Amino acid sequence: MTASTSQQNAAFGLWPSPISAAVVAAGATPLSQPQADGQDAYWLAGRASEGGRTTLLRQRGAELVELTPAPFNVRSRVHEYGGGAYLVAAGTVYFSHFADNRIYTIAAGAAPQALTEPGSARYADFAHDAARNRLLAVREDHAGGSAASDRQPVNTLCAIGADGSETILARGSDFYAAPRLSPDGRSLAWLSWDHPRMPWQGTELWLAQVNADGSLAAPTLVAGGPEEAICQPEWSPAGVLHFVSDRSGWWNLYRLAGASVQPLCERAAEFGSPHWTFAVSMYGFSSNKDSDGEIVCTYIENGVSRLARLSPDSGKLAPIANPYQEIRELRVGGGVALILGGSPTIPLELARFELASATPQVLARSIAELPADGYLSVPESITYASGANGQRSAHAFYYPPCNADVTPDPAARPPLMVISHGGPTGMATNTLKLATQYWTSRGFAVLDVNYGGSSGFGRAYRDALKGQWGVVDVDDCVAGARYLATRGVVDPERLVIRGGSAGGLTTLCALTFHDVFKAGASYYGVSDLKGLDDDSHKFESHYNEYLIAPKPESDTLYLLRSPINHADRLTRPMIFFQGLDDKVVPPQQSEVMVAALRAAGVPVAYMTLEGEGHGFRKADSIVRTLEAELYFYLRIFGLTTPAQAAVVAIENLPVVAPTGKA
Template identity: 70%
Template structure:
């Protein structure tokens, strides 16, 4: 702690020790948690390497040590559905993984304590196929996973199937086909049955999925599959088998994603613990896990209650749910072994970290952290979980981070600029886990309001369905209402309100600036500006998403014109900065470039930062630095807070000195 009097400085200009370089270097993405190894005691996960062009490497915690299994240039990542996930599987001391550069599956045999690990060996031939979400069928010497096969010319929709891949020769055999999408193939403990999920256009998996079950015949093919749950209006996720061979799954048939179990005869689904909480999450990526089995009679689960994660022990026989003490408010992934729990979790003062809870000991063991060096606690902004009234009498939810820096304070009577964040998805959810990127702003004197607008997950299906047919309206209204609520509470400067968002949140940002007069400036990260163009250029997974968010065709055409900001640039008079990956296949660069050109032509201050080698989301450390510094500079210039002697990281068109 310092004993010196704090410096007086205007909000938005505070000097901070949380530099853009520190944000880029300190935040290591962590995902895809797995358990395995020779005795099942090893913990595996993927870590993003921003300094290595954003590649994902596979790490293993073995005994008391952590080692890296996949050296550069291997990038453990799948492109199925473009969003990927489920990129590797562990079988004893063997790992099978998808290499992002060529989409081929590779095999890696690793020794328990031997430092000299063999190199990965390609299992499948190169081609147009991609793989994800695979399980090991050891008895038949094969993997079973989702295959996405693209056409030779790159046109038309790819074909998705459940496919077997021979471990010895890489031979591919289709086991299930005919649906538009597949996920979650799960082999029963005795190896005699396979469960999986399907869904078809125009539904997204959080709208309606079907759970199938089939016996595996002597030749390895599947017998006629039987639908055991789900359909058009029921979303099923995460099917899993208990150790005694009962099929469990998460369903939102009650309006909330709750846990269910099929009977021993594999008929009829029993709700294990009905409650208004979410035991599942939307299928954006493969391999999500929110529950697991300690034994046949005990489930360890995490669920989301009003936007915050809880950890509990569920006893299916009685339906009793017992809380498990832990310090986290977000539990992103959960894996369970008979003796311990492994989690990727975080909280308001805790970055995302890999944690282990032993059933025989108290406390939490931290195995890895996404941020190696944390800021001082008295420099951290701890968010308030707030709710506020929005349009049509609904209540919206958000996390509010007030400006905080122990060494600086603002002049008496002044109020801070506030950045309102509209998350992506839009069927997504923002959480309050410590992020240096947020603290970058709050430590400089900006407030941040991170909004879970209507349509977000974590609050039940009715809240999620508020966005049905209302994208660009409900999400925008809730962001606008949040900004106004902060002004009314004396927490924000009405003349310095900012909105920023990425992907779908970029559309929210653009609509808020185009159709409302609350925000003074905005930032779009690979944001949607043209709904018709989004349909024309979209990939298969999201190619019918707008049927839910806007309307089915042909009714959607008029609404596309009405809600697409690109058609209303005459109404957009607020300065904006755009960031765009030039390799983005989800929201192509022309979406941003059309808006930039329109604003230039109208004389509105605008900046454009295109990034080579980046797709939908930025992974390279140098680009994380570049975008943060450019965004800060842009806001300071617009609000007259800049240092005239400072070097300009970007050019701003139509802005006079």
């Protein structure tokens, strides 16, 4: 796309933009889970135009091949959030098919063949045991039983033979992850944890011998516990177990030296990330030989990713020049690194780096064609005071409005959209996203907040949300809006907030308990904390014990912090978006709020989406929700809308003549 050479005047929010909702949907190609097998590169790509299915691609030389054509959907539902949905080992692919949760294999030149039988089990996070011709996996069995205690799924580690037969290797913990077999096949490492902990609060790293018959012997606790979170165990080519631990307050790299744990690089930086999905990789070994060399790693410092070589013996980091400020995943081996990264001017892309020369070759882009630079807002990283008496600092990315075709009125100020991310143990990044540029190119300013509780800033910052969900996150979003309004950067009368999932609770609390924001949008957001406990899936069923309080202390706090209990205080217009197949935050969480606002006479809109779960994957869903949210704000602000029929019905909306003025 090229920028126009003519300038025009238009009210903030009504700027003509080439970044339509359809352009956002067409550019929404999620990329994830890169893997390397020899010189071949593999990765997953989302297909919004095909109902949001995920397919597996392989790059071999100049040849790009889709290995899983429709209807195959390479996706796992273990823990509901999935991840770790495929593995490539010596040219053979193993993957989980979302429709039936079975594991399929793809041998060279062959069509996918089912390995496991239909049933109640789901699988993720695979490892290949070549010596025993079997696949290792995390297994989640949803068969259940008649007793209430049996209704939650049972998680184990299992081995799956070439004939599809299954053997349980480890059981007894509530959760398992990361089965990793040593290069000689004689040892297996894995992670486990139990309720009420989430994996970024405390996990255990176990190590066991693998007997000749494939069973495990003498399991030993290597590291971890209730207050130490371990992630990404990996074996070096020489058979030394490495892992990431936050025992220092930061996720740093360690290795097992005999019976002792040895730090490799003590730094106020995050070399790991929260385990929301399986098989995320942030480091690897540059050599495939049987002797250890350097480690290639990515780490987050002050919210920005770095890439470096790490000498395990000296602990020295040598930076590797690269164009990315977010590195979401890193796979290393054979002198090559696969990097899934982005920056304020680069949308998420997959690149292959020859480590000897650090020369990147882009293999895939999440956005095929970018708008001209004149329509793209480059964010500024800001830190501001928050909390009572400003005793805490919060972090955010600020995006100013940007459109080459428009001359803004110097006397006017733009509306501000504050984004509260999900998780809440998530993280806002500054990678270029068309979904953000959709707003900035129309004259909205955007503040993407990394409130207290976000990852990427160390354990103390993450733990700022302990017992304070609905307080600290809300304070940081409110403080960010006030900070920009006080500086005269944005219009204090047109501040809006939006969020999805946990960010939806932040949005609802900000609108219910504070008077800063004038309107908001909740995407599959939480409104009833007790209801969330009652409906939650196993993975998050005790998360509120950390975020709010254990029982019975939580009962009173649930009443105080659940927006549904204070609907009489929510007088700001809201729009709700809800996938009807959502198992993480079920539809009733939105429906109770919509009903309450409808009855109270507050302007409200509600859009449901068939076939969508927790997060919208279909192109049509992306288009409909963006257009409806924009239409909603323009009507609330009394701005002129394009000459078109109503995009979404807004109930209880007073008739106000549109002005079209800033």
